[in-house]
Amino acid sequence: MPKMKTNSGAKKRFTLTGTGKVKRKHAFKRHILTKKTTKQKRNLTHDAIVASVDEKNVKAMLCVR
DSSP states (O other): OOOOOHHHHHHHHEEEEEOOEEEEOSOOOSSSTTTSSSHHHHHSOOEOOHHHHHHHHHHHHHTTO
16 A cells, blocks of 8 residues: 555644644734734634544544544
């Protein structure tokens, strides 16, 4: 069997933590920032953990078990 290919888009967007969880960035922080409040922008800065229902699909794209 050939090796599985990692999804190139997923490899740029997600990283794995030491415990095996998947980290992601928040959306809505690229442009049109003038109408968003400072609090909103500050909260979008921090990384988030991928939801448990989506974790299996993301790990499959990253070729991780």
